[in-house]
Amino acid sequence: MKKILIIGSSGGNLFNLGGASPRKLLDEILIQIKAAELEAEDLLFVTAGESMDTANDHTRASIYRLEKHQPVEIFNGNLKDANIEASKVDSYLADRIRNNEVDGIIAMSVDPEGTNLHTIKAAIETNIPIVGTGGTSMAMITSKGGNVIASSGTTGTTNRTRAVSFISCLCKHWDIKYNPQIGGSGHKEEIASGNVFKNINIRGIMISSLPGFIAMALVLALSKIPALEGLGEVTDLLLKALPVMMAVIAAKQVSELDEVSILSGVIAGVLSVNGGIIGGIIGGIGAGILVHYLFGKCIQWRFPMTTVNIVAGGISGLISGLIVFYFIGPVALKAGNLIKEIIELAVSFNPVLAGTVAGLLIWPAILGGVYHAAILPIVLLEMEKTGNSFLGAVDMVGLVMVSAGITLANILSPRDKGEAAVATPGFMINMGFGTFVEAAYPFMFSNKAVFIGAVLSAGLGGAMVGFFDVRGTAYVPSFTAPFMSNNPIGFIIAMAVPLLSALIITLIANKRATNKKKRDEATHNSPLKLESY
Incomplete structure (x- = not known):
């Protein structure tokens, strides 16, 4: 064993x-x-x-x-x-x-x-x-x-x-046979007795929802093909489904009661559609809280389990959804639209400047833990409206392509032989899946020139995004990303420029580091010359 x-x-x-x-x-x-x-x-x-x-x-x-x-x-x-x-x-x-x-x-x-x-x-x-x-x-x-x-x-x-x-x-x-266990531990009474409010995490809800937004963006891209124009109706349907998806994830994460909370989230989400994804999140959180407490109360009252599920799953979703439908939905929709309008206003004022600033800040943001807390949620809010995003395009060119350029440079001309083996998986994942930008960290942290080059290349990529007025997304294979954008040619250029920039800067930095190492070794190994008196 x-x-x-x-x-x-x-x-x-x-x-x-x-x-x-x-x-x-x-x-x-x-x-x-x-x-x-x-x-x-x-x-x-x-x-x-x-x-x-x-x-x-x-x-x-x-x-x-x-x-x-x-x-x-x-x-x-x-x-x-x-x-x-x-x-x-x-x-x-x-x-x-x-x-x-x-x-x-x-x-x-x-x-x-x-x-x-x-x-x-x-x-x-x-x-x-x-x-x-x-x-x-x-x-x-x-x-x-x-x-x-x-x-x-x-x-x-x-x-x-x-x-x-x-x-x-x-x-x-x-080489061991393995069948995953898909059932949980089932300690429902213990779960229902905890503090439900500690489970409310907006960032976690939005990050978990990312695959749904990517699916919508993919259908949107396919609908642009003349033979697949009918998929436009599917895109519209998926846009309406996004609040439901957010509500389900929110209810499940908050309540921790799996199937019961999923049912509650669906009901709350359907009633929260007119509030956009913010309305869906609010409806789902409310449903999750109610599921948690109603489930616990029904257990204490010794209701039959079928009734427990009906009360906890059905009534909790209905109550939360109706509150959003009549009171919170219009306000939530306006809040979401306001965030998107602010982004569009900044871009329309000076798109190149907006892209450059976003590109320069995106590496410090991800290193400082701000990316998942602020940037990714805004990307999803943008995608809710158009299926792609200005900041999503900056993400792809400023993080994914720059990381790909740095890792490619360390494949072609590494400082040490072992670095090529480290860089290769990171490069393949970045290009093949549009994620795992952390693969560049070892090279950025060990060489200031590479770090500075990454930030500058990201700024250059952001400027290209602004110049070509690109809207796109990361988290997809790099070769498909341009076709999921509003400007495929512009996106290809915007992706290629920072990749090449990061590649060249890293190659130069590696060459200088290698030469310095050789000089240091030569100085260390040279024989001492004795002066004659």
């Missing part, structure tokens, strides 16, 4: 997609480990009371370990002390790896140069397979020589999809 070590933290973006509820996140992984007939050997998970993007030393934090095959909180205090305690466990886990007590690692938003330093070092020494999420951390592990067999960012994932992906990759690596 293969033995798995689980390490990580509640993370930055992961916090919004499961990390804020560590027991639920870890339970899902343990369920899938058991389904694969593997064994969870040990666990070290540090969780904070807020996203690691904004957390500080004084943020409340906990440490979870594995006891009797269950995640147990062993420490509760501030984040600084939690990291100190976790570092002590880190050395112990490293010894277990070196003693061949661990066969594989699941890593989620780990700290390879801090809290998890010794564990990762031991994993690299023993070459055991590593799977995980967290673009920055997984890129660092790969660059250090870790045997990473699968990695990704967290956008668009759930606890279950992550857990199934982790175990699927490990089982495939070990």
Whole structure:
């Protein structure tokens, strides 16, 4: 039986997609480990009371370990002390790896140069397979020589999809048969007794909804083909469905009651359509709150389970949806339109300037944790109206194409031989899927010239977006992105320019770094010349 070590933290973006509820996140992984007939050997998970993007030393934090095959909180205090305690466990886990007590690692938003330093070092020494999420951390592990067999960012994932992906990759690596467990733990009474308001997370709701917006954008692009003009009606229908989708996701995330909350979200979403996606989110949150409390009350009153589902799922969605329909919907629609009008006003005033500023700021935004909190929601609001987005196009050219250019340069002319192997997967994912811009981080952080070049190239790409008045989206294969935009030719140029710019700047920076290294080595190895007197 293969033995798995689980390490990580509640993370930055992961916090919004499961990390804020560590027991639920870890339970899902343990369920899938058991389904694969593997064994969870040990666990070290540090969780904070807020996203690691904004957390500080004084943020409340906990440490979870594995006891009797269950995640147990062993420490509760501030984040600084939690990291100190976790570092002590880190050395112990490293010894277990070196003693061949661990066969594989699941890593989620780990700290390879801090809290998890010794564990990762031991994993690299023993070459055991590593799977995980967290673009920055997984890129660092790969660059250090870790045997990473699968990695990704967290956008668009759930606890279950992550857990199934982790175990699927490990089982495939070990040639083990695995049938995912799709059922939950079923502790409904325990779930219904918690604090529902802590589950309200607008950013998490909007990020989880991204695939629906991409589907709509794809249908919109196909409808532009003369033979497929009839798909225009499908696009209109999908636009109306977006608030329903948002309401379902909101209700499910808030209530944590799966099918019951989905039903409630559908009812609330249908009644919230006239409020746009903001109305849908409000309706879904209201439905999730009502589901949570009505479910708990019905259980306490010992209603039959069928009646519990009818009351919790049906009545909660109806009440929330009617409130949005009659009172909140018109205001929510105006708020959404106002945000979109502000973007359009800035673009119409000076599109090149607007694009340049957006491009220059997009790398600092994603590094500072602002991207998922502010930029992506605005992209979705823009897409609700037109099916594509000005900021979505800047995302593609300023992040995805720049990351692709940096990684391509390190494939063609790396500073060290091992960097090409690190850069290749990142380049392929960026070009093939329009995501995983974190692949450029190791090269940006290790060379200031590359970092500055990335920011400048993104600004140049944003200027091209403004110049050609492009509306588009990321998170799709790069070769399809232009055809999902309002200006395919302009988008192709806007994508090519920052890619080439980042490529050239990185090639030059790598060449200078290589030459400097050679000069330093030559100076270090040259024999001493003794002066004659």
